[in-house]
Amino acid sequence: MSKLSFPILFGTLLLAGLIADSRARAETVPEVSASRVIELAPPDSQEKTPVISSVALDPTEKYLAAVGDDHLVRLFDAQSGRLLHRFDSHVDWVHASVFRPDGQLLATSGADGRIRFWNMDSTVRPHVLVEQLPVIYALAFSPDGRMLAAAGFGDKVWIFDGRQGKLARELAAPGNDIRALSFSSDGSRLAAAGRAGVVRLWDAESGNQLADVRVSPRRICALEYSPDGKLLAAAGEERVVRLLDAASGEPLSDLPERSGDVLALCFCGPDKLASAGSGNVIHLWDVNARQELRRLVGHTGSITTLVFDRGAETLISGGFDTTVRLWDLKHLDVERVTRR
Template sequence: MRTRQPLIGVLLVSLLGVVPSALGEEKKTSAGPPNFQDDIKPILREHCLSCHGDDTQEAGINLQSFQALMRGGSAGKIVVAGRASQSILFKAITNEDENARMPPSSPPLADAKIELIHKWIDSGLRASATSKSMVKERDIAFKPVSNAGSKPKGPPAMPENLPDVKVPNVTRPLPVLAMDTSPWAPLLAVSGQGHVKLLRTDSKAEIGRLAFPEGVPHVIRFSRDGSVLMVGGGRPVVSGHVVLFDVKTGKRLAKIGDEVDAVLAADLSPDQRLVALGGSGRTVKVFSTTDGAQKHKLTKHTDWITAIAFSPDGTKLASADRAGGIHLWDAQAGGILLNLAEHKGAVRSLDWRSDGKLLASTGEDGKVIWWDVTDGFPAITKSNAHPPRRTPGTYGEVPNGVLAGRFDREGNLVTAGRDRVVKTWTPKGEQKQAFNIDSGIPISSAVSHDSQVVFGGTSEGEVKSWDVKK
């Protein structure tokens, strides 16, 4: 005998248009990328519409339909296509504070449902299975520009007959806090106690040293044409300066700034007319290199400045801080252009790709991000770029910070992490190689001018090097 459908089911179907799946059978998700109609609305109907539906709209938010959700609420948009981490809706359902997490007075949503909402937002907020992604297409392919790096007309600068520098005797080597390579010559500059050591990138032989009596170098940068070396640092809670050196002769060209603490971040503009610096004062100061006058004082940061970088064309200035904030400035006028919000821990490095399309940032939260600087969108994100390794006897949370990141001229990125690994990444963000360090932690990185050799400076004062596969 055929089983009859319960009368209540028949009435609900006829009167309310409720399909059998809504009476108990779990709705299946779509086969393709998640979409609102098939995947997200069933979750919202079960957990959210009593407070955020057509009848009631707490905080002005209506999640009953795709159109209403996209309108947002009284505080503005609640979803950002491609960025779940910056979407109010996703933040609300993943808030660690149970008093602030949605839905209220309820257990957290199941991990599978949270992951589905995350994928829906990141894949482009599709309304239905036939809808297109709302994440705009981006051309981030690396295309070298004709004047990338401002190649010098004559032979690239190399040190010649540098004066002798007396190196202090130390019981323990200073960690290699900073290093950089000349963009056009086989030359590596490495930080030391009261000096900078210069090495050949091919033979690794020492060429000479530059005295830095100002204290400890925290940042080292070659100019785009390789003729000038910028060194920033100082003495903690005493003084901080940036010094410009002539690479060929070792002559001091300029001394910039007069800080009351060590300079922790700095960069020299491509035309060598500006120096930007920062540190514990939480401000970015921009100075003229010709007369030392302060041009701009940028005050949006809420914590110590940890990284600064001019764009290859000199029109933009990026700065980062210990709280995870990154700001993009107009380098000439000093006005703010964009806030780049994604890192949840201290940002340890910033570097521009030579074509100026992307800015790379690395942080203590374990992320490596390639930013599209046209609108501040994270074009590529590696959330766990250097997975932590738990050694015997280690307890609690193992840090997975990424401490350094530098581009080569071909758009490849080199990163160094607390996992004691130095990695190389393609312009598309795909990992190429990984180099392990036996002792110490790599805290600085660099790439030779011909992209053949990768360098890592360790917490134990050693400079490691590896050949790169093509």
């Protein structure tokens, strides 16, 4: 054997071993199915079934909202999955939905540049917050409900009064295409990120910029602070979930999410993180051990949104396959499908 062929052969064997080892590890991760599936039906049988952009859970666990490309806001009974209302106040793709922490108000936004407030009283009436913004991809309420952050196309993050809806402040965004916003669990910090691959941190109360953290060479699509306030997770088109120190923004470690672009992140308690995206699979991670615990399978299209029901320990997902899926993280059931 020549001197040249030996390192080539060794390298080939090493690469083959690494691939085999990664496949073996992947095969040991248990796969589970959803405990319940809600399939969104179009309002007219002649129309296409809507793609889901965002789901939001009322903190009182009474309502579940779903929005998407058919311009509608759907409101479900969170316990039964029964469709309660369809609203058509938007005139273009609805990208974001979020409940205020007191559960009395739902905010929605989208490609029409409108932000809508929906009061969760007997009439569930909309209140037009603003009409003339660019496309709004992301919304986030502060934990006390006093602030609503909004961002999308444009070089600003807009901060509104979370109760009256008045514009309170404009912050300079890191780039002109912001896809993700997150408040820390104590409400002291706000993080934003998007196409620039930079996470910008602000003091939420004063609006002072604290740090810019270069996280990725590609677009960041999802941000999430951990409930205990120690971690900030960021991910996107680089297909890696990056864990940052929540206080400093310093990168700590990576979770090797390789199944596709990451479009959604959600902490399921202080030590578990769910990630999902164009790979059609939800990965459930132990963030302390940096280990994948479960793969939640069943979606047949990109998963765009994740939210965790802490009371029921249930993860809720939605995506391009036009379904909302509920995953019981305590008692993993056989999937059953209902049409709404």
